[in-house]
Amino acid sequence: MTTNKPFLSIGLPVYNGDNYLEQALDSLVNQTFSDFELIISDNGSTDRTEEICRTYAARDERIRYYRNEENLGATKNFNRTFELSSGKYFKWAAHDDVLVPEFLERCIEVLERDDSVVLCHCKTNIIDQYGKPYLHYLVELNTDSPRPHERFHAMVSIEHWCFQSFGVVRAEALKKTPLIQSFSGSDKNLLAELCLMGKIYEIPEALFLRREHPEASTNAFPGERERGLWFDPTLAGQIHIPIWLKFSNYFKSINRVPLSPYDRLMCYFQLARWVGEKIFLRFARRFKYKADRSHIAVPVEGAEWR
Numbered sequence: 001m002t003t004n005k006p007f008l009s010i011g012l013p014v015y016n017g018d019n020y021l022e023q024a025l026d027s028l029v030n031q032t033f034s035d036f037e038l039i040i041s042d043n044g045s046t047d048r049t050e051e052i053c054r055t056y057a058a059r060d061e062r063i064r065y066y067r068n069e070e071n072l073g074a075t076k077n078f079n080r081t082f083e084l085s086s087g088k089y090f091k092w093a094a095h096d097d098v099l100v101p102e103f104l105e106r107c108i109e110v111l112e113r114d115d116s117v118v119l120c121h122c123k124t125n126i127i128d129q130y131g132k133p134y135l136h137y138l139v140e141l142n143t144d145s146p147r148p149h150e151r152f153h154a155m156v157s158i159e160h161w162c163f164q165s166f167g168v169v170r171a172e173a174l175k176k177t178p179l180i181q182s183f184s185g186s187d188k189n190l191l192a193e194l195c196l197m198g199k200i201y202e203i204p205e206a207l208f209l210r211r212e213h214p215e216a217s218t219n220a221f222p223g224e225r226e227r228g229l230w231f232d233p234t235l236a237g238q239i240h241i242p243i244w245l246k247f248s249n250y251f252k253s254i255n256r257v258p259l260s261p262y263d264r265l266m267c268y269f270q271l272a273r274w275v276g277e278k279i280f281l282r283f284a285r286r287f288k289y290k291a292d293r294s295h296i297a298v299p300v301e302g303a304e305w306r
Contacts, residue, residue, distance in 0.1 A: 006062070008036040008089045008104065008168065011081025015071060017095030018048035020211060023131065024095050025056050029063075033104035038093075039084050042067040043077045049095075073232040074217070078180045082171075090171045096216065097166065098127065100207040107168035110201055117144070118198030119191075121167030122207035126297060129213035135297040137163070137210070143200035148259055149266035151195040155188065156250065156274050159296060162187045163210060164200055173197050176256075182232035183245040193253035196267070243278060250274070 010028060014021060028038055040053050040063065050067060057063040066084065068077065082090055089111060091104070100122075107120040126135035139161070141154040165187045177193050180186055194200065213219070221229075229235055254267045 006035055006037040006087045008033070008091065008108065009082075009085030009087035009171070010036055010038045010091045010093050011078070011085060012038060012040045012093045012095060013043065013074065013077040013081055014040060014045065014049055014053075014095040015043035015074075015077070016045045016047045016049060018045075018052055019129075019215070020096035020213075021049060021052050023098055024093065025052070027097075027099045027101075028093060029056070029060055030101055031099065031104045032101050033108055034062075036062060036104070037085070037087065038063045039081045040065045041077050041080045041084070043074075044068050044071045071233070073182070073229075073234070075180050075182045075186075075231045082174065082179060085171065088171060089168050090174055091168045092166055094166065094211075096211040096213065098131070098209040098211065100205075100209070103207040104168065106203050106205070106207060110203065111168060111170065114199075114201070116146075116199050117201045118173045118194050119164060119167050119169040119200045120203065121164045121200070122203040123205055124163045124208045124210050125206045125300075127209045127211050129211070131209075131211075133209070133300050135212075135299060136206075137161070137297045139296055140202070141200075143195050144202075145199070147266075148196050148257075148263045149270055151199065152192060152254075152267050153270040153273070155192045155195050155200070156270065157277060161210075161296070162191060163208060164191050164202075166208065167200070169194065170198075177253075178249070180231075181245070181249065182235060183240065184231065184242045185246055186231070186249070189246060189249045189253065192250055193257060196253060196257040196259065247271070247275065 042049055042053060042065065053065045057065045078092060081092065089108065103122055106122065110120040111117055124137040125133045126137060127133050139158070141158055141160060143151045143154050145151050173194060177190055180190060191200070250271050254264060254271065259267065
């Protein structure tokens with residue numbers, strides 16, 4: 001039973017998502033944990049998105065639908081859902097992903113039990129456009145270490161796909177961050193700042209199903225420049241250097257979050273290490289170096305690596 005102030009707020013930003021939106025909404029409204037509000041922010045969709053959202057909102061009082069008259073870019077639309085929220089906890093949801101029914105319940109249990117955890121997520125499997133699992137996501141990060149600099153290193157320096165962005169986070173912690181910013185990779189900056197505040201814990205069961213399909217933003221906007229414009233269309237015509245933005249915001253996070261002198265110094269060291277790794281990778285690409293992705297994900301039996 002819901003109260004006037006829900007325990008959890010879920011923000012679902014969407015633009016022209018009618019292909020998969022109903023499956024995503026069904027997986028949310030049928031969660032075993034039910035004390036939540038679902039805030040949908042439609043970024044001026046031109047397909048059936050509005051019709052679908054209004055239909056679901058009419059039959060479930062937990063759903064609130066908002067529509068932007070024009071596409072404001074992904075950054076403003078993501079952040080708007082949080083600005084409209086009121087719960088103790090918050091979760092971003094994508095219009096094309098699917099949650100196993102116990103996802104919210106299991107994450108809330110961890111956060112309520114352990115105050116040192118700032119964000120809780122679940123192990124991930126990748127599904128295709130038809131909803132069929134085809135990749136087991138393998139990366140495990142040491143983001144539940146008691147040492148902030150070790151969590152920071154794991155989040156920043158180890159290659160991973162930032163699925164933690166769709167976990168359940170303490171709203172009070174999220175309010176202290178700049179939220180999603182207008183450059184490619186800003187989700188990792190946000191996660192890095194959160195892991196300086198506290199632990200990011202991953203439940204070992206695969207309760208999060210991430211959909212990979214041709215229209216996904218990472219496929220539709222593969223380059224850093226075009227992906228930056230997807231985040232914020234007002235950047236058109238401006239000089240945009242994502243690597244500098246990532247570095248400067250990591251540096252600001254280390255200074256913004258209360259840390260011991262030792263932990264702050266060690267975080268500076270990890271940031272310097274990250275810079276060195278980036279320089280090496282830029283140099284290696286000139287010699288057609290290709291990273292091995294087998295440590296990130298492996299195909300489900302009978303499925304092919306896409």
